């Protein structure tokens with residue numbers, strides 16, 4: 196069965212391709228990418244696939260039986276872009292779609308749901324057998340800025356005592372592999388999150404423990420936190436969005452204790468301490 200992976204040159208997509216190569220024939224994997232030049236090192240067939248070029252999508256899906264649609268990164272454009280992909284999948288006769296959505300989409304204040312929900316609806320209404328992976332927060336969303344934390348001696352945020360049930364990106368990649376390689380997941384919507392939840396104060400304490408440095412958690416009102424992010428060079432609308440996601444976390448919207456992810460992948464999710472350790476090993 197030929198499997199197409201969109202966003203294959205992104206961080207999640209690369210992990211999925213790497214793991215899928217261990218499980219299936221390399222010749223059955225197709226990387227669907229914006230820039231085929233970036234896909235040379237993937238070691239699989241690569242076809243041009245830009246969500247913004249609807250006229251090319253169905254042709255690139257020729258012969259693809261199952262499709263992993265990894266959500267795009269262009270905030271505000273994604274519902275339209277993903278609809279282009281679902282329409283092309285219908286035209287091309289794709290037999291199964293797996294979509295990476297957002298934890299508790301439909302019942303969350305996380306603004307990202309505004310784009311994931313219409314995509315889920317488009318996938319379901321397409322009539323193509325589907326599995327929806329509602330991915331929770333990547334732990335790396337926090338550790339990506341660990342150098343700034345070390346420099347400032349503080350984690351900044353607006354999540355107050357809200358708990359993050361995050362998991363490593365690799366855990367979510369493995370969940371995608373499971374549903375792509377097993378036949379029993381059609382029609383399922385999985386809420387995927389890490390086994391252990393933590394507050395940002397506990398995250399700061401973990402960094403302090405591993406480095407021996409004094410790292411505090413500085414909880415700020417959302418507008419102030421957005422200003423801090425802007426001062427680090429983020430565009431205003433992204434800074435406001437990130438601060439808003441923290442406010443959602445403070446309401447419990449990034450918490451989940453269903454353990455669906457670990458049940459699906461058959462092992463515990465990667466602990467916070469390990470992701471922090473990996474991030475610190477770069478210094």
Ligand SMILES: NC(=O)c1ccc[n+]([C@@H]2O[C@H](COP(=O)([O-])OP(=O)(O)OC[C@H]3O[C@@H](n4cnc5c(N)ncnc54)[C@H](OP(=O)(O)O)[C@@H]3O)[C@@H](O)[C@H]2O)c1
Pocket residue numbers: 201202203204205206207208228229230233244245246247265266267268269276295330331332333336364
């Ligand atoms: N759960 C979470 O905490 C979390 C965090 C961040 C993001 N996400 C979502 O999960 C997705 C995968 O995460 P990631 O870490 O792999 O993100 P990433 O490294 O930013 O990868 C995003 C991928 O989407 C591709 N893409 C963007 N716009 C596209 C377009 N118009 N047409 C075709 N491909 C397009 C990018 O292509 P290029 O390689 O050409 O740039 C890239 O391969 C993200 O795109 C985002 O929707 C989730």
